[in-house]
Amino acid sequence: MDTLTHALSGALLARATAPAISRPGELTPRTRMAAGFLAAAFPDSDIVLRVFGALPYLDLHRGVTHSIIMLPAWALVLAWLFSRFSRQCYSWRAIYGTAALGIAIHIAGDVFTAYGTMVLAPFSYHRFALPFTFIIDPYFTAIIVMGLAAAMLRRQGRYPAIIALVVLGGYVGFQGVLHSQVIKVGKAYAAAHRLEGTGTGIHAIPQPLSPFNWKIIVIHGDNYYEALVNLRHIQVLKPPDTANGISAIWGRIASGYQPPSMATWRHYGRFGEIESQDALAREAWSQEIFTRYRQFAMFPFLDRIESTGSGVCVWFLDLRFTLPSLPPSLGFGVCRDSAGDPWRLGQKAGAFGTDTISELLGMEGD
Template identity: 80%
Template sequence: MDTLTHALSGALLARATAPATPGPGALTTRARMTVGFVAAAFPDSDIVLRLFGALPYLDLHRGVTHSIILLPAWALLLAWLFSRFSRQRYSWRAIYGTAALGIAIHIAGDIFTAYGTMVLAPFSYHRFALPFTFIIDPYFTGIIVIGLAAAMLRRQRRYPAIIAMMLLGGYVGFQGVLHSQAIKVGETYVEAHGLGGAGAEVHAIPQPLSPFNWKIIVSRGDDYYEALINLWRTHKLNPPNPPSGISGIWGRVASNYQPVSAATWVHYRRFGITESQSMLAREAWSQEVFTRYRQFVMFPFLDRIESAENGVCVWFLDLRFTTPSLPPSLGFGVCRDSAAGPWRLGHAAGAFGTDTISELLGMKREGD
């Protein structure tokens, strides 16, 4: 989830949990919301990892700063900093609880996205995820903004913030229901194509623009079957003609999510389509410099192989982070300058401010 939405959610929670009559030494409503805002943005301070390269950031993002085990320590640090540098010298004890709530709601918000959050770091680096919400969700953010605006109009009352928090919880719960429906669509596909006895697993990933947009992935070994669906739509949507401006781009993206009855399933292979692709892709995939990427991705597939003179680059993507009609995110590759040369890591920047390897997904597809 984007950092601004996290920060706003912290301010909303701080207002919703504010005491009706603050005691002596307690934070004012404004100070409480400020602490909640900053504390809820704090976990994303791990962006400094980008100074050490894209792959370390990819590997360690949502790690120790997103840990519920380390949450008390981070809340104590923020409380001390606020106490030390704020104009009105509050006791760190008056700040601590609000800071802890801000960090906690950030961690909770990230768990509901597909990226995965290491909530037990540093004792475990397993990434927990309930993929209900797309990383940028205007409805999620809108509920928070409306709640904060209503709370500011009713400065002496906290019920607008409480209602907004309840609506936010209800919205995420609704997304959970839609996630279950999307999973059932995938299970129907598995059953209809006889994949059930082959160890197939069904996953549903939230998509942009609408809570009804989902990407369904059926994973079976090195093969993936993907469908983009809209659970609400009943008629096929055509892309805008001609597409122009932002509305045209979003219209083109939206047109990829079709009714379940019109869903198109696309087949991806982890190591490419041809035998020559597969041999080179497997060699590149197994390189030590690719270890961190292999540990992070869930649905990796060969994006493309680029040859130049005696060198070659082999690029991979993760199906979790491809969006139709937009540049794919979080893609990496390995390159070498000659057939006997060492492999080195490669990457480039792309959609949503993340790392990508091409402007548009160029993988050859096979439709079922």
């Protein structure tokens, strides 16, 4: 979930849980919303890890700052800081509950995305995920914004905030129902193609633009079978004729998702689909320098092998972060200058999203 949506959800929860009448020493509704806003944004402060490189950040993001075990300590730190630097003389005790709620709703929001959240860090670095919501969901954000707007326009503002939270919960629940439907499509495909037994798994990952857009991934050993579906479409969508503009880009993305019965299934191999590439891909994949990426990637596959003179680069992508008609993100690999040289870590253009944005903007001028 994007940080702004997290922060707004913290403000909404703070307003919904505010007492009807503020007592002496308690936060006013507006101050409570401000504290909730800042507290809910706090877990993403782990962006500072970016100074150590993109891969360490990706591997450690949503770690200790997103931990329910560390939540009481973080809430205490934030409450003390708010108390220390706020214009009003509030005690940290008056702020602590709001800070804790803000952090908690941030953690909950991230759990419903496909990235995974280490909610038990530092005792466990397992990433928990209920992949119901795409990382940027305009409908999710709109529910929060409308709830906040209604709450600020009414004197008894907590009731619109409460209603908005209920609607938000219902929306996520609806996405959960869609997720189960997509899983059934994946199971049907696996059964029809005899992709069952040990080493087989069915996954559904939410996609952009619509809650009905999903990516299905069927795992069978080191092979992935992927389909992009829209549960509401009954006809195949065609990409727009125009090549320029944001609307054309959105149209190309939307046309990538087809009715389940008409979806195109694509095959990806973790170590490639060409037998001659298998040994080199496995060697590159097993390098110690690539450990962080192996831990991070959930559906890794060989993107390509590039030869440069006597050197070579072996590039991998994760199916979680590929979208139709857009440059792939979060791709990494290992390179060496010759067969006897050590491998070094490489970062693909478009990794970490920054270059992807510039490439996307460049598409508009083509």
